[in-house]
Amino acid sequence: MNFELTEEQLMIKEAARDYAQRELIQDVLERDEKGIFPTKHIKNLADLGFMGMMVDPEYGGSGMDTISYVLALEELSKIDASTAVIISINNSLVCYGLNRFGTEEQKRKYLVPLASGQIIGAFLLSEPEAGSDASQQHTTAVDMGDHYIINGTKNWISNANSASTYLVIAQTNPEKKHKGINAFIVEKDSPGITLGPHEDKMGMRSSDTHSVMFSDVKVPKENRIGEDGFGFKFAMMILEAGRIGIASQALGIAQGAMERSVAYAKERKAFGKTLAKHQAIAFKIADMAVKIENARNLCLKAAWLKDNHMPITVASAMAKQYAADIAMEVTTEAVQIHGGYGYVKEYHVERLMREAKLTQIYEGTSEVQKIVVSRDLLKD
Template sequence: MAFKDTLLEGLNFNLSEEHLAVKEAARDFAQNELLPGILERDNEQKFDPKLLKRMGELGFMGMMVSPEYGGGGMDTVSYVLAMEELSKVDASASVMVSVNNSLVCYGLEAYGTEEQKQKYLTRLASGEIVGAFCLSEPEAGSDATSQHTTAEDKGEHYLVNGTKNWITNGGISSVCLVIAQTHPELKHKGINCLIVEKGWDGFAVGKKEDKMGIRASDTHSLMFSDVKVPKENRIGADGFGFKFAMSTLNGGRIGIAAQALGIAAGAFELSLKYAQERKAFGKPIFEHQAIQFKLAEMATKIEAARLLVYKAARLKDEHKDYVEAAAMAKLFASDVAMWATTEAVQIHGGYGYVKEYHVERMMRDAKITQIYEGTSEIQKLVIARELIR
C-alpha cells in the first residue's frame, strides 16, 4: 500500500546552513517587524502595506521561483521553515505568503507559457504585485467540480461571468488565477484556468469578510460580469483547469500545514515562557504536574506535526509522489494547531482569554487551517484514496 511504500521516504531532515539562515531570517522579521502592531492589525482587520512590501524585499513572496523569473530559487523545505516562523507570530501574514508562493507562483511556473511567466511571474515573485487563487464559490467549496463561474469561448477571448468567495489577497491582488467552466457537458474536464488582471472591465471586488481569525489578511468576494480574457491568458490546454487546481492545491497543503505547525509552535513557546514566570501556590506553575503534562504533550504533538510537514516538503523537493504526505501533514498539523492553542489559553488562565497575551488570537487563527485548501474531511478522503491506489 502507498503508506507502507513511502513510510521511510523523505526522512532526511538534516538542515543545511542555507536552511538555518532562512529560518533565522524569517524569525527575525517575524519577531522584530511583524510582532509590533499585531494587536492593532487584528482589531482593525488591516495589514500594513509597508509590511507586505517588506516581505517582498526579503524574498518571502517568491521563495521557490527560479531566479530566472525573479525568485529565490529555494526548495520546499526552506519555504516551510519560513512559513513556520512567520506563523508563530502572524498567521495573517503567512497566509498571504502561502497563497502567492504555493498557488499562484507555483502554478504559473509549473504550467504557464514563457510569455505568461515573463509578464506575470517575475513581478509576482519579486513581490512587486500580489496574486490570488480563485477556486471557491458560493456553491463550490469542497466540491471543486461544481464551478458556476463560466468562461464562454468567444474565439479570440473568453467571456467570464460568476462570483468567487473567500479569496485571500482578493482586494490587494493585481493578478488572479480564475477557475471557470467552459464546457459544462464535459463536467470537470471542461474547466479552464484563466489569468485575469485587476482593473479589467466587469471585474469587481466585493466586501471584505469579517472573519473569526486571520483577521488582518485580505479576504474578499470577487465578481466577474462579462470580463473579456484573451486566449493567451489560459493556462495549459483547453480543459486543463481542474487538473491545474488539484495539482496546485496538493502543494498548497504543505504551506498550510506549515502555517498550522507555526501557530501551534508559537502558542507553545508563549505557554512555556508564561508557565515559568507565572506563580501559583508559591511556585511557578511549570512546577505543577498538571501544567508539565500539558506542555509535554504539546511539545510531542508539535514535533510529530513538524516531522510530517518536513517529510512532505522533502518528498516534493525530491520530485516524488507527495500527495498522501501533504494531506497527512495538513490533517494532523491543523488538528494539533487547534488543540495546542486551546491548551495554551487554558495554561494562561484568565490572561489567555484577553488579547494582550496573544494566545486567544492564535486559537482563532488555528481554526481556518482545518478548513481552507481542503477541509480535514477532504484530507481524509485523499489519504484513503491514496492508501489503495
C-alpha cells in the first residue's frame, strides 16, 4: 500500500489550488449572490485541461487518472463548488460516458470538443417524477426507423443553458421497463428544445440549473449510445463513476470550511484567549479533521479502484454518502465556530454550508447511496 502521490498528481493539485486561490476567489461571492455562470473561469480551466481530465489526449482530453481528478476537484471546491460541479458533470458524466461507450464517430464529433472544453455538456436523467427512482422515465424516444422522436421534460439539469451537447435518457419500449430505456446525444439547439427558467437555488448558485422540455425533437439514430435498451445501464454505470466527482466536491467544501475555521480560531479572541485555545473549539476542529480525512480516503480509494478497473459501485456510493454527510456537518460547525460572522456572506462559510446541502441530494441522495451499500451487503 502506498499513500504517496506522484509528482504529476501533486502538480495537478497545485495547479487547481493556484487557479482557485488566485482567480476563482476573486468573484465567487458576486457570482453566488447574482447567480452568474463562471464563463471566463470555465474557458481558463478548459485551457489548463480541466474539462476532460481523464479522456485520452487523442480525443482532446488530458489523459490523467481519477486520483488527479479527486485532488483537482477538492482544491477547486474549497473555494468555489459551483465551478467544480460544472467541471464534474462535464468530466465524470458526459465525457466519461462518451469515452467509455461512444462510437468512434460519436467520439470524434462530440467528445473531442467536450474534452478540450470548446463546448460543455449536460446529463439529462432526472424528471419531475423520476429523481431517485431513475427507472421511471416518462420522456419518450420513439423509434422512427432512421431517427428517434423525443418528447418529455427533464428536471434539475445542471449546465442546461451553458451546455451545447446533452446526454438524454429516454424510454423507447415502455413494456420492457428499464430495459427499454435508451441514451442519446442531443444537440441543444435542435428544434423543439426549450428551457424552463433559471432555478433560483439555495447554493451552487453560479451553476445554471433549468428544466428542459422536448417537443418532437428529432435525433438521428447514430446518436444513440450503445445497443437498443442500453440507456438505463449506461446511466447507472455513469452515475457510479460520477459519484466520485461529487464526493470529491463535498470533500473540498468540508476542507475549505475547516481551513477557514482554523484561521479564524487562531485569530479571534474570546475570554482573553484565542478560540483555538478553547477546548470546545479545538475539539470541533479535531472532529472536522478526522471526518475529512476519512472522506478523503474513501474518495481516493474509489478513484484508485476505478483507475485499476475494479468494481466501484459500493466504494463510490460510500465515498459520496459519507463525504456529503460530513460536508454538511463540518460546514454547520464552521458557521458555529465563526459565530455571527459565520452567518454573513463575507466570511464564506455560510455559502459552503449551502453548497454542502446539495451534495447530499444530487447525483443520488445520501439515502440512495445507503440503498446501494446495503443491497450489496444484504444480497442473497
